[in-house]
Amino acid sequence: MILVYLLLTLLAGAFLAWISGNLSQVLPRVISLIALIADLIFISSYLLQSVASSGKWLIDIQYNWIPQLGIGIHFALDGLSLVMLLLTLFLGIISVLISWKEINSKVGFFHFNLLLILAGIVGVFLSLDLFLFYFFWELMLVPMYFLIGIWGHENRTKAAYKFFLYTQASGLLMFISILALYFVHGNSTGIYTFNYTQLLGTQMPATTGILIMSGFLAAFLVKLPVVPLHNWLPDAHSEAPTAGSLILAALLLKTGAYGLLRFIVPLFPNASASFAPIGMGLGVIGILYGAKLAFAQTDLKRLIAYTSVSHMGFVILGIFSFNELAYQGVVMQMIAHGISTGALFIMAGQLTERIHTRDINKMGGLWEKAPFMGAIGLIFSMASLGLPGLGNFIAELLILLGAFKANVLMSVLACLGLIGATLYSLRILQKVFYGKKNTDWDMNDLTFREKTVSISLVLIIVVLGLFPQPVFDLAKPALLKTLDDHKGKIMLKGDPAKDESQLKNSLFVYK
Amino acid sequence: MTNIDLMSLTPFLILAIAPIIIMMVISIFRNYEVVFGFSILSVVAAIASIIFILPVIPHSITPLFIIDRYSLFFLGIILVSALFVLFLSYDYLKQLEGIREEYYIILFTATLGAALLAVANHFILFFLGIETLTLSLYILIAFEKSKDSSIEAGIKYLVLASVSSAFLLFGMGLIYLTFGSMQFSAIEYSIIHLKQLPLLFIFGLGMMLVGIGFKLALVPFHMWTPDVYQGAPAPVSSYIVTVSKGAVMAVFIRFFFNIKGFDNSSIFIVISGIAILSMFVGNLLAIQQKNIKRLLAYSSIANMGYLIIILLTGSDKGIQSSVFYLITYFITTIGAFGVISLLSTQEQEAEMLEDYKGLFWKRPWMAGVLTLCLLSLAGIPITAGFIAKFYLILEGMKAGLYILIFSMIINSVIGLYYYLRVITGMFSIANSNILPPVSILGKLTLFVITAGILVLGVYPGWLIGFIVKYIIL
Numbered sequence: 001m002i003l004v005y006l007l008l009t010l011l012a013g014a015f016l017a018w019i020s021g022n023l024s025q026v027l028p029r030v031i032s033l034i035a036l037i038a039d040l041i042f043i044s045s046y047l048l049q050s051v052a053s054s055g056k057w058l059i060d061i062q063y064n065w066i067p068q069l070g071i072g073i074h075f076a077l078d079g080l081s082l083v084m085l086l087l088t089l090f091l092g093i094i095s096v097l098i099s100w101k102e103i104n105s106k107v108g109f110f111h112f113n114l115l116l117i118l119a120g121i122v123g124v125f126l127s128l129d130l131f132l133f134y135f136f137w138e139l140m141l142v143p144m145y146f147l148i149g150i151w152g153h154e155n156r157t158k159a160a161y162k163f164f165l166y167t168q169a170s171g172l173l174m175f176i177s178i179l180a181l182y183f184v185h186g187n188s189t190g191i192y193t194f195n196y197t198q199l200l201g202t203q204m205p206a207t208t209g210i211l212i213m214s215g216f217l218a219a220f221l222v223k224l225p226v227v228p229l230h231n232w233l234p235d236a237h238s239e240a241p242t243a244g245s246l247i248l249a250a251l252l253l254k255t256g257a258y259g260l261l262r263f264i265v266p267l268f269p270n271a272s273a274s275f276a277p278i279g280m281g282l283g284v285i286g287i288l289y290g291a292k293l294a295f296a297q298t299d300l301k302r303l304i305a306y307t308s309v310s311h312m313g314f315v316i317l318g319i320f321s322f323n324e325l326a327y328q329g330v331v332m333q334m335i336a337h338g339i340s341t342g343a344l345f346i347m348a349g350q351l352t353e354r355i356h357t358r359d360i361n362k363m364g365g366l367w368e369k370a371p372f373m374g375a376i377g378l379i380f381s382m383a384s385l386g387l388p389g390l391g392n393f394i395a396e397l398l399i400l401l402g403a404f405k406a407n408v409l410m411s412v413l414a415c416l417g418l419i420g421a422t423l424y425s426l427r428i429l430q431k432v433f434y435g436k437k438n439t440d441w442d443m444n445d446l447t448f449r450e451k452t453v454s455i456s457l458v459l460i461i462v463v464l465g466l467f468p469q470p471v472f473d474l475a476k477p478a479l480l481k482t483l484d485d486h487k488g489k490i491m492l493k494g495d496p497a498k499d500e501s502q503l504k505n506s507l508f509v510y511k
Numbered sequence: 512m513t514n515i516d517l518m519s520l521t522p523f524l525i526l527a528i529a530p531i532i533i534m535m536v537i538s539i540f541r542n543y544e545v546v547f548g549f550s551i552l553s554v555v556a557a558i559a560s561i562i563f564i565l566p567v568i569p570h571s572i573t574p575l576f577i578i579d580r581y582s583l584f585f586l587g588i589i590l591v592s593a594l595f596v597l598f599l600s601y602d603y604l605k606q607l608e609g610i611r612e613e614y615y616i617i618l619f620t621a622t623l624g625a626a627l628l629a630v631a632n633h634f635i636l637f638f639l640g641i642e643t644l645t646l647s648l649y650i651l652i653a654f655e656k657s658k659d660s661s662i663e664a665g666i667k668y669l670v671l672a673s674v675s676s677a678f679l680l681f682g683m684g685l686i687y688l689t690f691g692s693m694q695f696s697a698i699e700y701s702i703i704h705l706k707q708l709p710l711l712f713i714f715g716l717g718m719m720l721v722g723i724g725f726k727l728a729l730v731p732f733h734m735w736t737p738d739v740y741q742g743a744p745a746p747v748s749s750y751i752v753t754v755s756k757g758a759v760m761a762v763f764i765r766f767f768f769n770i771k772g773f774d775n776s777s778i779f780i781v782i783s784g785i786a787i788l789s790m791f792v793g794n795l796l797a798i799q800q801k802n803i804k805r806l807l808a809y810s811s812i813a814n815m816g817y818l819i820i821i822l823l824t825g826s827d828k829g830i831q832s833s834v835f836y837l838i839t840y841f842i843t844t845i846g847a848f849g850v851i852s853l854l855s856t857q858e859q860e861a862e863m864l865e866d867y868k869g870l871f872w873k874r875p876w877m878a879g880v881l882t883l884c885l886l887s888l889a890g891i892p893i894t895a896g897f898i899a900k901f902y903l904i905l906e907g908m909k910a911g912l913y914i915l916i917f918s919m920i921i922n923s924v925i926g927l928y929y930y931l932r933v934i935t936g937m938f939s940i941a942n943s944n945i946l947p948p949v950s951i952l953g954k955l956t957l958f959v960i961t962a963g964i965l966v967l968g969v970y971p972g973w974l975i976g977f978i979v980k981y982i983i984l
Contacts, residue, residue, distance in 0.1 A: 065970075068975050136892075142886060142891055160935070161928075165924065168924060169924050172923060175901075179904065
């Protein structure tokens with residue numbers, strides 16, 4: 001039940017925040033904070049109790065929802081989703097805190113949307129019924145659309161549209177695939193269900209597998225994003241309000257990565273194995289291309305947005321390496337990128353609040369005015385370029401090691417991305433905090449609230465860099481299970497020609 | 512005629528007697544509230560009487576009427592939709608000048624026609640029902656005599672509907688010529704023994720399709736829709752979308768299943784063609800609209816396109832999914848038109864998208880309901896439209912209608928674009944100038960609709976179970 005309470009708290013908080021917005025400006029913020037903190041306490045208390053338990057699912061609950069169609073409410077929690085939940089709730093709190101002064105109009109509705117997005121993300125990380133998963137996947141879209149479209153910067157309408165149409169169109173492709181999987185499974189076993197645990201190990205011919213997988217891939221690769229599909233990201237990130245950028249970069253992109261790990265790898269072992277070279281190739285292209293574009297930007301938020309493209313390249317590279325080392329790296333990268341890029345977006349937001357421009361050519365020499373902010377910027381730029389001692393270093397190192405086992409060439413090429421990361425990270429510092437003053441801005445350093453937020457982020461990134469082991473331990477059983485599901489099925493294949501002809505008779509023939 | 516026959520006809524008797532009573536009352540004493548209250552009571556009584564008929568079904572009365580689970584279910588949908596339209600008409604008509612009590616009389620005769628269609632098992636009743644409905648609609652559409660657009664819409668509907676009725680009648684004649692019977696089940700019986708359908712029959716069916724296509728506003732018989740929706744009073748527009756289309760759909764599904772239209776390849780191709788055309792034309796034309804009533808008109812064309820795909824599945828399960836879709840579509844359309852009619856005044860019909868700019872900041876609840884309705888039409892989760900679309904696609908895929916389902920999905924994305932445009936407008940920073948007061952009744956109706964959309968979006972199992980139990984052909 002705890003998982004349902006988790007969602008209900010967020011939803012109730014969302015509606016309360018909206019209604020209370022009529023009474024005062026502060027009330028919605030306080031309500032959101034309470035809901036998020038309550039959830040975080042809920043789930044962390046659970047963390048202390050059951051880290052030791054070794055079972056696959058720490059919690060697993062199922063209810064009927066639409067039994068006529070084989071749809072159930074199936075929530076489950078394992079190490080992987082627990083890690084993602086902690087990240088989501090923590091960054092949720094941060095996003096309420098950083099909007100405290102930035103958002104002054106329609107405060108109630110803003111927090112309604114914010115909590116609804118977070119509820120959608122939490123739902124995605126918990127759902128083990130494909131229909132339910134799609135439900136939450138789509139639930140995130142509309143509030144995010146409003147967040148960008150109402151509280152964004154100048155070109156917000158276009159950015160919001162682009163975001164919505166990209167994600168919705170790719171989501172529909174996933175939807176077709178979910179249905180196809182439902183029928184393939186139903187036709188071969190007679191049980192029509194959307195339940196993930198039952199759908200695991202559905203046998204299907206190679207081409208069908210690839211077709212169905214590509215629908216899922218479309219949705220996840222757009223969200224991640226992978227290079228030819230990344231077009232929505234820079235617009236959405238740069239036009240969104242700070243909290244929107246933070247949630248987009250730190251959490252929404254992770255749902256794509258989570259989807260790859262949770263659904264693509266175990267559900268389509270053969271198809272995903274044959275996609276691996278392309279996947280890794282896309283990852284490398286993303287790493288290099290994202291870094292190059294990031295280096296070329298003059299808009300600070302756009303620059304940070306492109307670094308996300310580059311960092312997410314590592315994630316897909318790791319996922320398609322199919323080994324534990326790389327997967328541990330992927331999990332670490334999701335957290336570390338969420339924290340570090342989130343922090344950079346927060347910094348960009350704080351700068352924009354003070355000097356009302358995002359053009360880095362107009363900045364320069366700001367260290368003198370805001371040394372504290374400069375120091376925070378320095379730390380997170382270093383995190384972004386992968387300095388040892390910070391979380392990102394561990395993540396990228398593990399991914400590269402894992403990828404090296406799977407594909408030497410790709411791994412070597414991906415290493416070049418580290419140079420790119422150094423270039424763009426140093427450019428941020430150079431252009432914003434160092435160098436000569438281009439304009440004499442009248443600005444203050446960080447306030448107490450902003451310092452608290454930044455310091456907490458710094459602490460986490462440092463702890464992750466120095467003591468990553470607890471995260472590894474937590475995620476390990478889930479990752480091993482994923483790899484087992486993936487590799488076990490490939491070995492089971494036996495005589496492929498015979499299996500295939502047998503399966504063909506049972507597939508897609510209904511009536 | 513036995514007692515049971517008479518009892519099974521209670522809803523129709525109520526619908527027939529109520530307008531006569533209203534007519535007599537207003538000739539002596541005119542009071543808007545009294546007439547409205549009486550109308551509501553009569554419709555509620557008609558709905559309640561359905562429950563008493565349940566024990567005696569299935570039951571035929573003369574060859575004309577067939578009262579079974581299917582027809583009672585549709586009767587229920589029609590009457591409940593009519594009830595909602597009545598509630599939304601209250602505010603709209605209250606601020607009209609001149610006589611307005613007659614509106615309720617006509618609404619009753621129209622509903623009677625629609626109700627007859629739900630139980631029709633014979634061409635005679637089919638035609639009688641459709642004509643009663645259409646004749647009443649001419650008057651309802653042109654009810655705002657002071658507005659040119661309303662009169663124009665009425666005349667357009669009159670001319671085109673007469674032509675389409677002629678086609679329908681001619682088609683029925685040809686089919687009668689082929690089989691010598693006008694009863695659906697008798698035609699079905701004749702067809703079963705044939706290896707190939709006679710050309711004359713196919714020709715007649717084609718003629719009938721023109722007539723039905725007109726009533727359902729399918730492409731290429733859709734030309735009247737935007738003009739009529741725009742010109743008619745907003746509650747009447749919602750009446751056309753829901754009650755009128757629902758009733759025609761009910762009789763069409765029954766007829767189509769009786770003649771097993773889905774088994775014939777040429778009929779299959781024609782219906783698929785109409786479905787695909789309706790989806791694309793409806794959605795693509797909706798993109799450019801600046802008037803929300805026209806936009807909803809085009810969206811209704813597209814939605815009817817989605818619905819008739821499912822006729823081709825030829826299975827009860829398919830029809831069950833389409834009935835679920837129909838119900839959610841009715842709820843959302845009544846909601847959307849309800850907001851429009853509550854925001855309209857005598858001087859200004861709230862129909863231009865310009866008027867809705869920034870509405871959310873002035874009238875958050877009204878804009879919220881409209882947003883929810885549009886999101887439901889677009890098929891976004893936690894709204895009923897999401898489940899409905901999902902159910903439809905599921906059954907379509909099960910029946911192997913891949914091309915049709917694929918074009919439906921493409922169209923969902925196109926549809927999203929213009930629904931979002933309206934929503935974006937409502938949330939933009941601008942001053943909306945439509946702020947008429949809204950009565951408690953209107954708010955309450957919208958509240959029920961909102962609750963319906965959300966409940967069906969989150970917990971649809973009970974309604975699906977209900978439909979599965981009742982919609983069996």
